[in-house]
Amino acid sequence: MQKEGERLIPINIVDEMKSSYIDYSMSVIVSRALPDVRDGLKPVHRRVLYGMYGLGVFSNRKYLKSARIVGDVLGKYHPHGDSSVYDAMVRMAQDWSLRYPQVDGQGNFGSMDGDPPAAMRYTEARLKKISDEVLSDLDKETVDFQNNFDDSLTEPTVMPSKIPNLLVNGTSGIAVGMATNMAPHNLTEAVNAICAYIDNREITIDELMQHIIAPDFPTGGIIYGYDGVRDAFHTGRGRVVLRAKVAFEEIGNRNAIIVTEIPYQVNKAEMIARTAELVKDEKITGIYEIRDESDRRGLRVVYELKNDAIPNVVLNLLYKYTALQTSFSVNNIALVHGRPEQLNLKDIIHHFVEHRHEVIVRRTQYELRKAKERAHILEGFMKVIGTQDSLDKAIAIIRHSANPQAAKEGIIEEFDLSEIQAQAILDLRLARLTGMELDKIRDEYDTIMKEIADLEDILANEPRRFQIIKDELIEVREKYGDERRTEIDYSGGEMSIEDIIPNESVVLTISHAGYVKRTLLSEYKIQSRGGVGNKAATTRDSDFLEYIVSATNHQYMLFFTEKGRCYWLRVFEIPEGSKTAKGRAVQNLINIEPDDKIKAYIRTNNLKDSEYVNQMSVVMVTKNGTIKKTSLEAYSRPRVNGVNAIEIRDNDQLLGAYLTNGTSQIMIATKNGKCIRFPEEKVREVGRGSIGVRGISMEDNDEAIGMIVVNDLENDTVLVVSEKGYGKRTAVLDYRETNRGGKGVITLNITEKTGNLIAIQNVTDEDGLMIINKSGVAIRMNMDEMRVMGRNTQGVRMINLKKNDEIAAIAKVEMDRDVVEEDSEENEEGIETVTDNQESNTEPTPHVENEDPTEEAENSDSEE
DSSP states (O other), X not given: OOOTTOOOOOOOHHHHHHHHHHHHHHHHIIIIXXXXXXXXXXHHHHHXXXXXXXXXOXXXXXXXXXXXXXXXXXXXXXXXXXXXXXXXXXXXXXXXXXXXXXXXXXXXXXXXXXXXXXXXXXXXXXXXXXXHHHHTTGGGTOSOEEEOTTSSXXXXXXXXXXXXXXXXXXXXXXXXXXXXXXXXXXXXXXXXXXXXXXXXXXXXXXXXXXXXXXXXXXXXXXXXXXXXXXXXXXXXXXXXXXXXXXXXXXXXXXXXXXXXXXXXXXXXXXXXXXXXXXXXXXSXXXXXXXXXXXXXXXXXXXXXXXXXXXXXXXXXXXXXXXXXXXXXXXXXXXXXTXXXXXXXXXXXXXXXXXXXXXXXXXXXXXXXXXXXXXXHHHHHHHHHHSSHHHHHXXXXXXXXXXXXXXXXXXXXXXXXXXXXXXXHHHHOOGGGGSHHHHHHHHHHHHHHHHHHHHXXXXXXXXXXXXXXXXXXXXXXHHHHOOOOOSEEETTOOSOXXXXXSOOOEEXXXXXXXXXXXXXXXXXXXXXXXXXXXXXXXXXXXXXXXXXXXXXETTSEEEEEETTSEEEEEEGGGSOBOOTTOOOEEGGGTSOOOTTOOEEEEEEESOTTOHHHHHXXXXXXXXXXXXXXXXXXXXXXXXXXXXXXXXXXXXXXXXXXXXXXXXXXXXXXXXXXXXXXXXXXXXXXBOOTTOXXXXXXXXXXXXXXXXXXXXXXXXXOEEEEEETTSEEEXXXXXXXXXXXXXXXXXXSSOOOTTTOSEEEEEEEOTXXXXXXXXXXXXXXXXXXXXXXXXXXXXXXXXXXXXXXXOOEEEEEEEOOOGGGEEOOHHHHHHHOOEEXXXXXXXXXXXXXXXXXXXXXXXXXTTOOO
C-alpha cells in the first residue's frame, strides 16, 4: 500500500534487468576478475600490496599478523569478505602458485597437496623484496589515485611496477561473458624481450620469441610440443601441454618411475589418489606401489613397477590417464584503458613499455618540480645569509619585529623574496647560520641546479627516457632474474595412442575362417631349413591359418574382402594373443558383412601423410588373373563400414593386394607353376569401383595363386613354395620381362611329389621366412640358408610334413640372428634337394607351351 508522500514510478522489467545486469557485468570485469595490462594486478591484489605499503611491512621490517593486514585492507579499500582478501594474499605468498611471489608468509600458507592455510590469526606476513619494485616511486605522483569506497581515502588505480608482472606471474580469472588465463614466464627472458622491443619497435613476434621462449611455470615440468606456445604468443590463445619431469631408477630388484616436478596447478595428493584408483580398476597396469616421498627438500613421487612391467609403457599410460600430463589453455585477456582486450605477446610488451614511459615522465616531472622548489628556497638562503651584512640585516629585522608575520613581511621587502623563501628563512635553525653551513647550502644549490638540467634533458629527450626504462629493467633482471624451470620438448605434440603402444615387431595371423591375432615376433624361435617346426596357432575344427603378416604396432592394416570391400585397422587394435592362441573373429573387430570374408590385406604406413598416399598405389589381383591398380589416396580415409575396393565377377575372387611405388615390377604366379613379369606402368590407374584389366592368361584348369611386387631387380629373388613343402629361390632376372596379359613361363616344375604351387614371395638373404601348415605347425628360417637355383626345377624340401598335412601360408619376416637354434638332426633328415638332373627326379619335365615370347605377349592388351 502506497504511503503518504511516496511516489511510484513504473519501470519496464526488461530494461531494468538489462541495465542492472550490464552494471553488474562491468563491475565484475573491471573491478574484480580481470588484471590491468600495465601492472598485471587485479584490484584485490593491488589493494593488498597498497595496504601493506601503508602499514610499512616491507621486506626489511618485521612480520605483521595477517589478520591485521586483512583488516586494514578490508576497512580502507576492499569492502568484501575477509576470505577474499586473505585467499588472495595467501596465493601471493605460495611459491608453487606464483613464479615470483610478492608476499613473504610466515606460518602455514597451504601446500601443493591442496591443504588449506592456517587461519589469518595464526599467520604473519610482510612484503617480498621484489614487491619493492612493484611499489617503487608510488609516492612520486607516477600514477593516478581514486577515492576508496567511502571517499575517505584514496588508492592507486595502477601500480608503477618496474616488473612486467603480467608476463612473469600471469593470472587467471572468470568474469561475466569472458575469462582470462595467462601463463607465467621467466623474468630474465621477459626483460630481454622487452629490451629487444625498445631497441626495435617493428620487431616481429617470432623475433621476440627468440628471447622469451615459452611460459615458465613455478612448478617446473616439461612443455610437450611447441605449437600451443606459438599460437599463444601470436594470437593470445593457445593450448600448452605440460608433462611432469620424471626419471627411472632401480629400487631393490624393481624398476621405478620417479616424479620430481609436476605440471602447474596440479594437486599432488589428488593426482596420487586418482592414479591409485586407476591401478585398482586395472586401467593402468604394471604399477606395484605408489609412494609420496616429498619433503622440504623437494617433490618426489615414486611409482614402483611390477617385475614384468615396461617402464616407458607404464609412463605413457600415466601421461594419458593421470595429471602427469595436463594442458594449460592460454587466454590473454586484460584491461587496456579500462576495456577488456585479447593480447598477443607484442601487445602485452607494448602496453607495459608505454606504462613505464608514462611513469618515467611523471616521476621526472615530480622530481623536477621538487628540485626547482628546493632551488628556489636555496636561492633565498643565499640572498639572506650569503654575506655577513645581509645576515645582520635579517637578524635585526627579525629581532625588532612584533610577530612572525611582521618579520616575514620585513624580510620579503628588504631582500625581495617570495613568501616561501621568507618562511624558510624564518624556519632556519641558528646552527645553519655558520659559515660551514653556508658552504653546504651553496654546494647543495650547485648540485640541485645540475639535477634540474638533467631532469629537463630527460623530459626533452625521448630516447633517453626509453634508455632509462631499459637500465631499470636490466637492474631488476640482475637482482631477481633466475634460470628457466620449465623445460621444452620441441618434438612433442598431441598425446596419441601410439605414445602408449610400443612400436614392436609383431606377427599377425589370419585363419581361413577369419580369426586374427597379434603375437610378438620374438615368441617364434628361429630354426634351420628342414626343421619340423614348433606349434603355432590352435585352430578351430576344419579351420587353418591362411595369412601371416609381419608388421609393427603403429602401422595400418587394410583388409580386402571377397566382395571387393576395404576395411581399416591399426595393428595395435588387433588383440594380442600367445603363439598358440586361436585369435579373435575379424567380424568382431571390423564391420564386415556376415557372408563376406577377408581375402587380402595390405600393411601401410601413416595414411595421414599426403605425400606418401599420393606416391603409392594399391595393386590387386584375382583368381582369374585380373589385375587392378588404384592410388593409395583413395583408401586413405578410413570409414567404419568400409569402402568399395574392386568389382568382383562371378566365379572369381580376390587373391591379394599390394603396395607399389610407380616403378615396381609385377609378377603373377599360377598353381600350375607359371609366372609372368611385367612393369607396373603397363597397368593404368583406375578408380576404386572399376574391374581392372587382364594380368595373365591361363588354361582352363589353372588359376592365379598370388602376386609379388619387385622393386630391386638385382638383389631380390623369387621364392615359390608348393603345397607339399617344396620351395625354390630364383633370380628375378631369370623371368624375362613381357607385356601384361601373356601366359608366362615356368617358375616351378610341378610334380605329384611337389604338389601345386601355393605361394610366391620376393626375398633376399637378409630376410626371414615363416611357414605355417594347415595343422597349425610353424617354422621360422633364414633365407640365406636357401641357395638361388634355376627356374625349371622342383627345388628343395622346406618343411617336413606329417601324414597328409599341407602348407597353408608363408610370410616374410625380420630375423633376429642372435637367437638361431641349430636343429641339426632334424635338418639332416629334412633336407632333400631335387632337380630335374638328379636320379631322385624320375618324372619327366613337363613340356612348356608358350616358350616363344611372341606367344607370351598374346592378348597383352586385352581387358576385361
